[in-house]
Amino acid sequence: MESLEEIKARVEASVTGAAVEIVPNDAPCQQRSLRVGREKAREVAEFLRDDPRLRLDYASNATGVDWPDTVTKQKVKVKKQINGVEQEVEETLEERKPGCLEAVYHLYSMALKQGPVILRVRTADRMQGVHLPSLTPVWRGAEFQEREIYDLYGIVFDGHPDLRRLLMWEGYRHHPMRKDFVEPDDYEYEPTPHDEVLEKAKAHYPADGGTQGGTA
Amino acid sequence: MIDEGLRNELSKQGVVVTGFQDLYNWGRKNSLWPMQFGLACCAIEMIATAMARFDLSRFGSEVFRNSPRQSDLMIVAGTVTKKMAPQVVRLYNQMSEPKYVIAMGACAISGGPFKQGYNVLKGIDRFIPVDVHIPGCPPRPEALLHALITLQEKISKETFTGPGRPRHLDPNAPSEFPIPVCGPDDLTPPSNPEVWRPPTMVRED
Ligand code: SF4
Secondary structure (H helix, E strand, O other), rough: OOOOOHHHHHHHHHHOOOOOEOOOOOOOOOOEEEOOOOHHHHHHHHHHHHOOOOOOEEEEEEEEEEOOOOOEEEEEEEEEOOOOOEEEEEEEEEEEEEOOEEEEEEEEEEEOEEEEEEEEEEEEOOOOEEEEEEOOOHOOOOOOOOHHHHHHOOOOOEEEOOOOOOOOOOOOOOOOOOOOOOOOOOOOOOOOOOOOHHHHHHHOOOOOOOOOOOOO | OOHHHHHHHHHHOOOOOOOOOHHHHHHHHOOEEEEOOOOOHHHHHHHHOOOOOOOOOHHHOOEOOHHHHOEEEEEEEEOOOOHHHHHHHHHHHOOOOOOOOEEEEEHHHHHHHHHHOOOEOHHHOOOOOOEEEEOOOOHHHHHHHHHHHHHHHHHHHOOOOOOOOHHOOOOOOOOOOOEEEEEEOEOOOOOOOOOOOOOOOOOOO
């Protein structure tokens, strides 16, 4: 199969404004991926599927990633006037990077027996701008998996034919795979709690063995 | 009630004497009709139990029904998710009395390997009364057969009156249980206190 650089070059040549970027991977597998801008994601997907040299006709897997807001702290030395004397003081600079949600697709070609090409699309943020174009019209197999991503990460796929929750019920407020998800505190009965669970269960167990502690 | 010694003497002569209660229970315990209903991997073991190798029909329970109206035994086989729990309770409510429940597998009795998850109910006994719990992940078909025999023993000991009577003969015992609602965070209520209360645990510190 073509290298990722070649694919990137050809995508950029045929889809204007695709904003393709190669994401490196430090893990031992070295499996790199393509990140594309969300506006042109649909066109890029159609190109990958229809291009005679790629023919990526099968989306074997679609999943989500939550990138929370990151705060990087940097120590810098600054010169400051303190009591009229110029001194070098250390200051911490905080840099806040807003997080986002990402959908990842693993694409294979059944026709040419090649793959995978990994496609990533990012949302604008984690709060309001969680919309991405659905790739289900391109690969039908992504339907349930996009529903799962919608359910667990909260990415709204525009153009999805049937976007309902999959594992949790309608009306459930949370997205359990998000990093800031707080799980329900239902540890009222743990026969053999240990570690983290022990800490959570303790709140429900009265120290004096009195009446039932905690509420379910 | 007939004297045990006299009954033995008579049976040696080929005369069978029994009470209506024993006859009634004998009939009931040997014709349990389970509902065809499985939720996860444990259901595969339940299916195996019904097939030729383990042969559930030896115990008079092979008539798996597709409708709760025609069944009196609910085998909760597998993982009850919080999304599924209301439906399980609703099906239980629709079953005809007398009805019994076997909770099969670690998931059905406690949440099992998913106990610390966010979407799995920590045991169906939080909402409906369970007669026999089968531990294991998954329990072998023999364990299900054993649970069935345990349930049969339980039924044969039931009396028409008094505290040991089955629920359908007790006008005060409910035959329907409130169906929980899937709320914004969890099931509401998260358990039915009429059926289940957490045992009081004492903290060691
Ligand atoms: S108890 Fe084990 S085998 Fe049974 S449903 Fe749960 S995970 Fe599957």
